[in-house]
Amino acid sequence: MSFSKSKLLLPWTALRCGCEMASSIAHTPAKIGIEVRGVDLKSEQSKDIIEKIKSDVHKHRLVIFKDQGQISGARHVQISEWFGDIESTFYKHPKSPHPDVFRVSNDEREGCRNVGRTGWHIDGSFMMEPFNYAIYHMVSIPKTGATAFIGFEELLNSLSPERRASWERLWMVGNSRDVVHPLIYSHPVTRKPVLCFHLGMIGCFIWNYGSKHQRVTDRKETIKILQEIHGEIVKEDEKLVYKHNWEPGDFIISDNRAVGHEATPETQFPVSDVGLRVLHRTTLAGTSKPKK
Numbered sequence: 001m002s003f004s005k006s007k008l009l010l011p012w013t014a015l016r017c018g019c020e021m022a023s024s025i026a027h028t029p030a031k032i033g034i035e036v037r038g039v040d041l042k043s044e045q046s047k048d049i050i051e052k053i054k055s056d057v058h059k060h061r062l063v064i065f066k067d068q069g070q071i072s073g074a075r076h077v078q079i080s081e082w083f084g085d086i087e088s089t090f091y092k093h094p095k096s097p098h099p100d101v102f103r104v105s106n107d108e109r110e111g112c113r114n115v116g117r118t119g120w121h122i123d124g125s126f127m128m129e130p131f132n133y134a135i136y137h138m139v140s141i142p143k144t145g146a147t148a149f150i151g152f153e154e155l156l157n158s159l160s161p162e163r164r165a166s167w168e169r170l171w172m173v174g175n176s177r178d179v180v181h182p183l184i185y186s187h188p189v190t191r192k193p194v195l196c197f198h199l200g201m202i203g204c205f206i207w208n209y210g211s212k213h214q215r216v217t218d219r220k221e222t223i224k225i226l227q228e229i230h231g232e233i234v235k236e237d238e239k240l241v242y243k244h245n246w247e248p249g250d251f252i253i254s255d256n257r258a259v260g261h262e263a264t265p266e267t268q269f270p271v272s273d274v275g276l277r278v279l280h281r282t283t284l285a286g287t288s289k290p291k292k
């Protein structure tokens with residue numbers, strides 16, 4: 001995988017305030033996310049660096065820190081707290097290093113299996129206030145087992161005007177709780193249009209929610225719309241998709257509301273074939289209900 005150098009080298013270097021470690025930033029191929037080298041998240045960071053990281057997370061949607069070695073559960077939680085309050089809704093696996101760290105694996109003795117495998121999603125789409133950020137660190141790297149991401153800006157820009165107009169009229173209803181969210185809404189920080197969905201956890205859609213033309217989709221139409229969304233994400237040989245192939249020491253901060261993601265099938269390949277996969281993840285409590 002090759003990365004083109006971006007022109008963003010300077011701010012990071014400058015913010016290091018003369019530190020001997022060279023920082024560099026490069027864009028990922030699908031143009032979502034940046035790779036950052038030369039920042040050691042294990043050590044304390046200045047307020048300026050933390051603010052720079054936060055603004056880059058909103059600007060680039062994924063900030064991929066390279067060469068971080070093994071970050072402990074406690075440190076993962078500390079870094080996460082830069083972004084707000086952690087909210088942990090998941091099953092606590094006995095091997096989790098911290099109660100606020102979700103441990104995902106291809107071996108059920110090591111972590112929760114089949115996470116993120118039921119469809120493209122944002123984390124917490126079924127909550128009143130979906131998670132603001134998701135923060136990932138792979139602590140045991142398998143030979144294969146990428147996490148796939150899609151930038152919502154790119155996805156929305158790629159739609160035909162007709163499709164965009166029809167999605168603007170859709171609201172999603174979660175299948176387990178009575179949560180209704182607009183499929184397309186405005187990101188509260190960047191004000192850019194983004195999507196809210198979980199293709200495996202939507203019970204139905206409502207057309208023109210709240211208007212007198214409101215209509216709930218039946219199962220058949222629901223499936224058709226889910227397939228339509230999936231088809232737009234993976235169209236043209238997945239040209240909009242960024243597949244992150246994990247390398248040792250990767251630590252990713254994502255703007256959960258600005259990107260969709262899915263665990264690829266390879267994430268569940270057996271340990272005997274691909275080696276042990278263990279991913280640590282935290283999620284940051286949402287602070288607003290999606291609204292148009």
Ligand SMILES: O=C(O)CCC(=O)C(=O)O
Nearest residue numbers: 104115116146147263281
């Ligand atoms: O295992 C992965 O690559 C991602 C799983 C997922 O969707 C999540 O942790 O939120």
Ligand SMILES: [Fe+2]
Nearest residue numbers: 116122123261
């Ligand atoms: Fe997820």
